[in-house]
Amino acid sequence: MNKQDYIKTAEGYAYDYPRAAVTTDCVIFGFDGTQLQVLLIERGVEPYKGHWALPGGFLRMDESVEECAFRELREETSIEPEMLEQFGVFSAVNRDPRGRVITIAFYALVRKEAVKGGDDASDARWFDIDSLPHLAFDHNDILKEARQALKRDIHHQPVAFKLLAEHFTMPQLQRLYERILGVTFDRGNFRKKMIASGVVREEQTKPVYTGHRPGKLFSFNLFGYGKMKEDGSNSQEF
Amino acid sequence: MNKQDYIKTAEGYAYDYPRAAVTTDCVIFGFDGTQLQVLLIERGVEPYKGHWALPGGFLRMDESVEECAFRELREETSIEPEMLEQFGVFSAVNRDPRGRVITIAFYALVRKEAVKGGDDASDARWFDIDSLPHLAFDHNDILKEARQALKRDIHHQPVAFKLLAEHFTMPQLQRLYERILGVTFDRGNFRKKMIASGVVREEQTKPVYTGHRPGKLFSFNLFGYGKMKEDGSNSQEF
DNA sequence: ACAAAAGTGTTGTAACTACACCCATGT
DNA sequence: ACATGGGTGTAGTTACAACACTTTTGT
Numbered sequence: 001m002n003k004q005d006y007i008k009t010a011e012g013y014a015y016d017y018p019r020a021a022v023t024t025d026c027v028i029f030g031f032d033g034t035q036l037q038v039l040l041i042e043r044g045v046e047p048y049k050g051h052w053a054l055p056g057g058f059l060r061m062d063e064s065v066e067e068c069a070f071r072e073l074r075e076e077t078s079i080e081p082e083m084l085e086q087f088g089v090f091s092a093v094n095r096d097p098r099g100r101v102i103t104i105a106f107y108a109l110v111r112k113e114a115v116k117g118g119d120d121a122s123d124a125r126w127f128d129i130d131s132l133p134h135l136a137f138d139h140n141d142i143l144k145e146a147r148q149a150l151k152r153d154i155h156h157q158p159v160a161f162k163l164l165a166e167h168f169t170m171p172q173l174q175r176l177y178e179r180i181l182g183v184t185f186d187r188g189n190f191r192k193k194m195i196a197s198g199v200v201r202e203e204q205t206k207p208v209y210t211g212h213r214p215g216k217l218f219s220f221n222l223f224g225y226g227k228m229k230e231d232g233s234n235s236q237e238f
Numbered sequence: 239m240n241k242q243d244y245i246k247t248a249e250g251y252a253y254d255y256p257r258a259a260v261t262t263d264c265v266i267f268g269f270d271g272t273q274l275q276v277l278l279i280e281r282g283v284e285p286y287k288g289h290w291a292l293p294g295g296f297l298r299m300d301e302s303v304e305e306c307a308f309r310e311l312r313e314e315t316s317i318e319p320e321m322l323e324q325f326g327v328f329s330a331v332n333r334d335p336r337g338r339v340i341t342i343a344f345y346a347l348v349r350k351e352a353v354k355g356g357d358d359a360s361d362a363r364w365f366d367i368d369s370l371p372h373l374a375f376d377h378n379d380i381l382k383e384a385r386q387a388l389k390r391d392i393h394h395q396p397v398a399f400k401l402l403a404e405h406f407t408m409p410q411l412q413r414l415y416e417r418i419l420g421v422t423f424d425r426g427n428f429r430k431k432m433i434a435s436g437v438v439r440e441e442q443t444k445p446v447y448t449g450h451r452p453g454k455l456f457s458f459n460l461f462g463y464g465k466m467k468e469d470g471s472n473s474q475e476f
Numbered sequence: 477a478c479a480a481a482a483g484t485g486t487t488g489t490a491a492c493t494a495c496a497c498c499c500a501t502g503t
Numbered sequence: 504a505c506a507t508g509g510g511t512g513t514a515g516t517t518a519c520a521a522c523a524c525t526t527t528t529g530t
Contacts, residue, residue, distance in 0.1 A: 005337025006256055007249045014249035018299050019257040021243070022340060061256050061338050065329040089324060089342050091303040099243025100299050102260060104327050156390070171482070188484070189520065196518090216483080409509065426511070427493065434491090454510080 020091075020100040024069040025056030025139065027107040027146035028079060030115075031163040033172055035128045036179040037112070038143065040135070041076055042123040047097045048136030054143070055124070056103065065104045073108075077124050079115055081108035082162065087149035088142070095138045107146045109162035129179075147180075154180055158199045167203055167217040170194070194218075258329075258338040262307040263294030263377065265345040265384035266317060268353075269401040271410055273366045274417040275350070276381065278373070279314055280361040285335045286374030292381070293362070294341065303342045311346075315362050317353055319346035320400065325387035326380070333376045345384045347400035367417075385418075392418055396437040405441055405455040408432070432456075 006013045028039035040052040057072040059065060069084050084106040091102035112126070127133070129147070134140065153159060160176055161168075174190045194200045203217040244251045266277040278290040295310040297303060307322050322344040329340035350364070365371070367385070372378065391397060398414055399406075412428045432438045441455040 005259070009247055009249050009252055011245045011247050011252035012254045013256045014247055014252040015257070015259075016250045017259075017296070018244055018251045019253070020260055020297060020299065021253075021255075022258055022260065058255070059258060059329075059340075061258065062331060064331065065327055065340065086327060089303055089327060091297075091342075093300060093302065102297075102303065104329075152394070169482085186520070186522085187482080188522085191483075193519085407509085424492095424494070425509080426495085429510075431492085 018100070020102050021098075022059040022065070023056055023101055023103040024059065024065055024072060025054040025103050025105050025142060026069055026073050026084065027054060027105065027143055028073070028077070028081070029107060029109050029129075029146075029150065029163060030112040030126055031176050031179075032112060032126075034175060035130070036176070037126045038129055038132070039077060039079070039110075039115075039124055039126055040133075042125075043136055044123065051136040052125075052127075052133050053136035054139045066106075069104070069106045077115075079108075079110060081110050084108050085149065085153065088145050090138055090142055092138065103142075105142050105146065107150060109150075109159055111163065111165060113165060151181055161219075167219055169217060173200070173218070256338070258340050259336075260297040260303070261294055261339055261341040262297065262303055262310060263292040263341050263343050263380060264307055264311050264322065265292060265343065265381055266311070266315070266319070267345060267347050267367075267384075267388065267401060268350040268364055269414050269417075270350060270364075272413060273368070274414070275364045276367055276370065277315060277317070277348075277353075277362055277364055278371075280363075281374055282361065289374040290363075290365075290371050291374035292377045304344075307342070307344045315353070317346075317348060319348050322346050323387065323391065326383050328376055328380055330376065341380075343380050343384065345388060347388075347397055349401065349403060351403060389419055399437075399457075405457055407455060411438070411456070 006015050008014075030037040030039060039055070041055050043049055043051050043053050055073055055076040056069070057076070059068045060071075063071065066084060066086070070080070073079050073081070073084075085108070086104060086106050088105045089102060090105060093100065095101065095103075129143075132140070132143070135143070150159075154177070160173065160180070163176060164172065170191050171187075173194065174185055174187065177190070178184055195202070200218045203219055244253050246252075268275040268277060277293070279293050281287050281289050281291050293311055293314040294307070295314070297306045298309075301309065303324070304322060308318070311317050311319070311322075323346070324342060324344050326343045327340060328343060331338065333339065333341075367381075370378070370381070373381070388397075392415070398411065398418070401414060402410065408429050409425075411432065412423055412425065415428070416422055433440070438456045441457055
C-alpha cells in the first residue's frame with residue numbers, strides 16, 4: 001500500500017493543499033427494439049433530491065476509477081456490464097453545489113432483459129433518449145457527450161450486439177444503428193453490408209416473432225471481422 | 239464561487255473523507271519530417287528526480303482540468319497548443335509513490351518550429367517515439383495509450399497538419415501518416431486520396447527543398463471536407 | 477384484398493488497389 | 504550515368520447507393 005499522504009485530525013483528513021473530490025458517473029444505454037434508452041436513478045438526498053441523475057458516486061482510496069464506476073453501478077442499479085468505456089472528464093469549477101467535484105464519465109451498453117427485474121434501487125428507470133427529464137448537476141451535458149462517444153465508437157467496434165438479445169432480426173439491428181447514428185439506411189444495403197462484413201451470422205432456427213412480424217434471426221459472429229489488414233500494407237482510411 | 243467544502247486547520251485542508259489528488263499530464267507530439275516525436279521534461283524534484291516525464295502537474299481549485307493542462311504546459315515548456323485532446327484517466331492505486339494521485343491525460347500536436355527555441359525549461363527535450371527512455375511514474379503506459387488515441391482520431395479529423403509546417407510535401411505527409419498508423423501506403427494512391435478528399439490543396443509556389451529533394455508544396459484546406467453527408471441519408475461506415 | 481414490413485436482386489457509378497511508367501535531382 | 508525518390512497514369516476490381524421487385528403477415 002501507499003504511504004499515506006494525509007494527516008487524520010479531529011476535523012477530518014487534512015492535506016497541504018486543497019483537493020477536489022472525484023466521482024464517477026455512468027451512462028447506461030439500452031434498446032427496447034425501437035428506441036435508444038438510458039437508465040437513470042432518482043436522487044434520494046440533497047442536492048437535487050428528487051431529480052433524476054446518472055448512477056455514480058465518490059471514488060474510494062482503494063480503487064481505480066473503473067472499479068469505482070463498477071461498484072457504484074452495482075450498488076445503485078445491480079447492473080454488472082461487461083465493460084465500461086471512459087469517454088470524458090467533467091470538471092467545471094461550479095458543476096457541483098457541494099464544492100469542488102470532478103467526475104469521470106463512463107458509458108456501457110446492456111441488454112435490458114439481462115437487467116435483473118427486481119432492482120435493489122426501485123428508483124431506477126429507463127428513459128427514451130429523446131425524452132429525457134432535466135437531470136441533476138451537469139448530467140445532461142454528460143449524456144450528450146456519451147451519445148457522441150457511442151456514435152464515434154460504433155464505427156470501429158461491433159458494440160451494438162451488447163444492446164441486443166442473443167438473437168435478433170436485421171430490421172432490429174438496423175433500427176439500433178439508425179437511432180445511435182441519427183441516420184437512415186437503405187434496407188437492402190444495410191443487410192448486405194452487415195452480412196458481408198462478417199460480424200453477423202444467420203441463425204438456422206425458424207424465423208420467430210420479434211415484436212411485429214417475423215424475421216430471420218441473426219447473431220453476432222465474434223470471429224472473423226471480414227478482411228482486416230493490420231500493419232504491413234495498404235488500408236487507407238481518413 | 240462555490241461554498242467551501244473543507245475546513246482550514248493547522249494541519250492543512252481537512253475533509254470528511256480522504257481524497258485523491260488530481261493531476262494532468264500531456265503527451266506532446268511533434269514531427270521532424272521523418273520521425274514522430276514526443277516532448278519530455280526532466281524532473282527536478284523527487285520522486286523520480288532526474289527521470290524523464292510527461293509535462294503536467296496538480297489541479298488547482300479554480301480551474302478545470304483542461305485549464306490545468308494548458309497552464310502546466312505553459313509553465314513547463316512554454317508551449318500553447320491550439321487544443322488538447324483528453325484521452326484517458328490513470329488511477330491505479332499505487333501509480334504515484336507520493337500517495338493517491340489520479341491523472342487526466344491529454345495529447346496535443348504541435349509544429350516543432352513553433353515551439354519557442356528558448357524554452358523556460360531547458361530541461362525539455364524531444365525524443366523519437368521509438369527510442370524513449372524509461373519514464374517516471376506510469377508515463378510509459380500513458381504514452382502508449384496516447385499513440386492509440388492519436389491513431390484512432392486521425393481517421394476522423396485531419397489533425398495531421400498541426401504537426402507540419404504551413405507548407406509541406408506529399409512524401410512528408412505520407413511519412414507522417416505512416417509513422418502514426420504504423421502502416422505503409424502506395425505513393426500514388428495516397429496522393430490521390432489526399433487531394434480528392436479535399437483536405438489538402440496544392441500551392442502555387444515553386445517546388446522548394448524540404449529536406450531531401452524538391453517536391454510540390456501543399457497546404458491544408460480547412461474548408462470543404464469533400465462530400466460529407468450529415469444525417470438524413472445513407473453514409474455507412476463500420 | 478390490401479397495406480406494411482421483410483427479404484432479394486440488379487445496375488450504374490465511384491472508390492480503391494496494384495502496378496507500370498516517367499521525370500528530376502544528387503552523387 | 505545511374506540510383507533514388509518524387510510525380511503521374513491506367514486497368515481490373517470491389518464496394519456502394521439507389522431503386523425495383525417479391526414475399527410474408529396482420530387486419
